[in-house]
Amino acid sequence: MAAAAPPLARAPFDRALWLVVPAAAFMVLLFVYPFLYGLFLSFEPKEALTADNYRRFFSDERLWPTIWTTLRLALPATVLNVFVALPIAYKMRTRSRYQRFVTTVLVIPITLGTVLIAEGMLTYFGPRGWLSQFLQFFHLYDGPIRLTHNYWGVLISLVISGFPFAFLLILSYITGIDPVLARAAATLGANPTAQFRHIYLPLLAPGLAMCFCLAFVQAFSVFPSAVLLGAPAGPTRVISIAAYEAAFEQYDYSLASAIAMIMGFVQLIIVAAVLALRNVFYRGPVVGGKG
Amino acid sequence: MAASGGTIDKRWLDTAWGGLLWGLMAIFVVNIGLMIAAVATSSFARRWLGTWLPEGWTTTWYTAAWKEFQLGDVLWVTVEVVFAVVFLALVIGVPAAYTLARRNFIGKRALMLLFLLPLMVPPITYGIPLATVLYKVHLAGTIWGVILANLIPAAPFVILVMTPFIEQIDANLESAARVFGASTLRMFWHVLVPLLAPGILAASLLVLVRTIALFELTFLTAGPDSQTLVVALYYAVFAAGVRAPQSVDAMAMIYMAVTLVWLLIALRFVNPTQLVSRVKEHPRAA
Numbered sequence: 001m002a003a004a005a006p007p008l009a010r011a012p013f014d015r016a017l018w019l020v021v022p023a024a025a026f027m028v029l030l031f032v033y034p035f036l037y038g039l040f041l042s043f044e045p046k047e048a049l050t051a052d053n054y055r056r057f058f059s060d061e062r063l064w065p066t067i068w069t070t071l072r073l074a075l076p077a078t079v080l081n082v083f084v085a086l087p088i089a090y091k092m093r094t095r096s097r098y099q100r101f102v103t104t105v106l107v108i109p110i111t112l113g114t115v116l117i118a119e120g121m122l123t124y125f126g127p128r129g130w131l132s133q134f135l136q137f138f139h140l141y142d143g144p145i146r147l148t149h150n151y152w153g154v155l156i157s158l159v160i161s162g163f164p165f166a167f168l169l170i171l172s173y174i175t176g177i178d179p180v181l182a183r184a185a186a187t188l189g190a191n192p193t194a195q196f197r198h199i200y201l202p203l204l205a206p207g208l209a210m211c212f213c214l215a216f217v218q219a220f221s222v223f224p225s226a227v228l229l230g231a232p233a234g235p236t237r238v239i240s241i242a243a244y245e246a247a248f249e250q251y252d253y254s255l256a257s258a259i260a261m262i263m264g265f266v267q268l269i270i271v272a273a274v275l276a277l278r279n280v281f282y283r284g285p286v287v288g289g290k291g
Numbered sequence: 292m293a294a295s296g297g298t299i300d301k302r303w304l305d306t307a308w309g310g311l312l313w314g315l316m317a318i319f320v321v322n323i324g325l326m327i328a329a330v331a332t333s334s335f336a337r338r339w340l341g342t343w344l345p346e347g348w349t350t351t352w353y354t355a356a357w358k359e360f361q362l363g364d365v366l367w368v369t370v371e372v373v374f375a376v377v378f379l380a381l382v383i384g385v386p387a388a389y390t391l392a393r394r395n396f397i398g399k400r401a402l403m404l405l406f407l408l409p410l411m412v413p414p415i416t417y418g419i420p421l422a423t424v425l426y427k428v429h430l431a432g433t434i435w436g437v438i439l440a441n442l443i444p445a446a447p448f449v450i451l452v453m454t455p456f457i458e459q460i461d462a463n464l465e466s467a468a469r470v471f472g473a474s475t476l477r478m479f480w481h482v483l484v485p486l487l488a489p490g491i492l493a494a495s496l497l498v499l500v501r502t503i504a505l506f507e508l509t510f511l512t513a514g515p516d517s518q519t520l521v522v523a524l525y526y527a528v529f530a531a532g533v534r535a536p537q538s539v540d541a542m543a544m545i546y547m548a549v550t551l552v553w554l555l556i557a558l559r560f561v562n563p564t565q566l567v568s569r570v571k572e573h574p575r576a577a
Contacts, residue, residue: 015475016390020402023387023446027405031417031443038420088312103563105320110566111554112547113504115525119543120326122528123333123536128341130329131322160323165567172564192305214411221413224506228528240415244511253423264416271411 042258053258063259066239067266073151073226073238074219077158081219082212085166086204090196093174103171106164117160118228122148125156153229154236158219166215173207174200209278213271220267239263327547334540352541359534360523360542366549369503369519371434376441376502377495383442384449385491389483391450392457406447414444414507422511432514440508445498452497452565456490489560496557497566503550520546 043049057063092099109117125131125147132145147153181203182195190198223240230236239259247256334352336345356362387406391399409417421440425431430439464486468478484491509519518526524546527539557566 014394014396016394017396019386020390023383023450024402024405026383026442026446027409030421030439031409032405034421034424035417037424038417041420041423084315087308088316091309091312102316102320104558105323107554107558107563107566108551109323111500111504111550113506113521113550115506115521115528116543116546116550117326119524119528119539120330123540124322124326124329130325130343133341133343163319168564168567172567175564217411217413221415221507223415224510224525228525240413243415243419247419247422247511253419256419257423260416260419264412267413267416 038257038260041254042261045252045254053255054262056255057258057262062237063242066237066242067262069236070220070222070238070240071266073154073158073222073236074216077155077162077219078212078216080159081162081166081215082170082208085163085170085211086208089167089170089174090200092171093177094179095175099171103168106167108164109160110164110168114157114161114222114224115228117157118225121153121157121160121229125153148229149231151230151235154222154226157225157229158222161225162215162219165218166211169211169214170204170207173204173211176207177203205278209274212274216270216274217267220263220270239266330540330543330547333537334544336537339537352535352537353545355535356538356541356545359538360527362520362523362542362545364516365518365520365523368434368517369549372437372441372509372517372519373499373502375438376445377498379438379442380445380449380498381491381495383446384494385453385487388450388453389457392454393462406450409443409447410451414505415511417443418508418511421508425512431512432517434517436512436514437509437517437519440512441502441505443508444505445502448498448501449494452494453487453490456493457487460486493561493565496553496560500550500553500557500566503553520549 042053043051045052092102123129125145127144127146127148131147135141135145147156177200182199185195185199221240222238223244226232226236226238226241230238232241240263243256243259243263246252246259332345333339335348335350337347337349339345391403418440421443422431425436425440430436460483464482465478468482473481503519504521506521506525509522510525513519513522524539524542527534527542
């Protein structure tokens, strides 16, 4: 019957849509379903639906401060990464040999991953590493250097892995802005500072907000470096360590899911705050200035 | 007078500012370089305690690390996982990217969001519930569990890299193929795939490099027989007190070599910024 109908009488089901089905099904099965499963599990420490896990999290001295510990690492790291990366990326916005070189060098820490960075830092920043020897040799600082197994070690590792990420992301946003706009402003007498302030910054605002969110998400989920470089029992007991311990050391999947949900929720608040802040600074189309 | 004084001040300020930025960059890059050099030196050191350079050189740590950490098996698992992830991500992702690039349909924005979310949520948040589910269906601890877990960020990444790539291919070419009577399959195979080849190559290399370095999801789902290199390295560093640090460093060097080879290959075909971006945050307005 369907074949007999004239093809143009009504829009037939577009068969190309089938192509998206495997991907969508995969994501639902392996991303959405586990997420919802975890959400339900977090409310079911026993048979009935209760909020016990959440109450336990916020009353346990070993659990709720992890939120604060994580934020204390993630927020400074993200702010530092994004706002140092911004001027440097701005300086390198024009295509040049430098740009190619710097981007290539910076991509290395990203691909090496956090675990390798941790191992490198333990060797290099350690009490008998090259940095410490260098500082003592030139008598720049004679005391013992404590940059590993504490807060600073983790913060440095977050900068090492996060800064290149923020830089490359901002650079890709900046190079997407048509330089003709800045040149037009220059013919009207805008100096470089004014060009940045009135042309680039407003057009970059959405990209910057995006970059901040992505960089924050990475820093907030800090795990390997907090264990290897930090003091996972105390000052750098971040929330992902708490979640991991609940799941794989106490086998309390229900509590672990609850912690994962809290983690997602805290992160969502920060992301929402950043996006709201962006709207204060910038209202308009989000497409880069090529239109 | 005052005006010229102002310009000189300003020029000086500009130079200082530029110098500061270059200085920061140089400090960053030099320290990273030294950090890698320190690991390399240590991996060849016979004994290295608090001096500039070790007392003697040796390559025995590499053979020791190879045996101690069963690197042969670990490397083979890594190869299996990474190539399976790249292959499956392409098979799932490219067709989906095609539809998203070419068609407008109800629910497209929601679908885009579904593909974006896994890249915006930290792996630990969904990794823990995912590991729980995988344990329930007895996939956790197996190589398939690791592959499935790694596909969650990989498949959306392929979609997000490929969608803008497909958008720039002229749709008229497809119409022309249709006019001459090509079926969808033949059109896909003879027209689209050749045109897409550079994009597919770029996407697969990017996924490959990212998957080698992806720690959390593998860590949460792997069993003793399904560890990839990065997870094995984590355990080696974690239990560092037990083993000679040089042996751990030798393993780190092997891991670095594996990653860097692929990174160098990848950088021949893609722009470094593509490793992190091309995440189009806003689907094109319909």
